[in-house]
Amino acid sequence: MPYSDLQNSVQRAGFTITNYSDQRAYFGCWSLTVEGHGRTYLIVNEGRDGWLMFYRADAAGTMTELDKKESAWMDDADKATQCLIWLSDCRPAPQPHKVRSYYVIAEKDLVPRQPHSSDWPKLIGYCYDDAYFLFFEGKGHGLAGTAVPAREAKKSEWLAxxxxxxxxxxxxxxxxxxxxxxxxxxxxxxxxxxxxxxxRY
Structure with a gap:
């Protein structure tokens, strides 16, 4: 298995290690295959005086070189950081928040123990079109809202x-x-x- 910094970088970027080879470990050579977000990538360290290379696996087993960095000056932490940068850039863009219309089914202005509390419920809404619940809790600086699919509404935190x-x-x-x-x-x-x-939220 790769060293811990490298493993952590891959996991932080949302990928999974599927293969690791260090057959020439004495010369600082290793290769790492990772999968995630519908893609497979290969990272190759060619040795202490070589290059750190980044490839994308394409159709029919072909590899496309995406980037490379001279690795002679890098220690293990530097290489792990570079891998994190590469893989993070390959993640899909986050989906924009969808604004929904919720029917307010319950609302209580309960008296908080503190002026800016978030420990007490305030509002429940339901979106018929998408089968989503809206929960608002708190008041003032403690006000917070969360949208939850109806299939998850029976979890203890929402049932409360x-x-x-x-x-x-x-x-x-x-x-x-x-x-x-x-x-x-x-x-x-x-x-x-x-x-x-x-x-609307």
Missing amino acids: IFTALDMEWFLDFLETAQFTSEEAFVLTLSAKIGSLSIR
């Missing part, structure tokens, strides 16, 4: 918020009611809890 706002029934309501449209969902829910406001 449903319980605090007396909305545990809503999860069963979603599972048992067979809505044919968003309009039917809104009409049925409004009949139970009153008019609905919308929060």
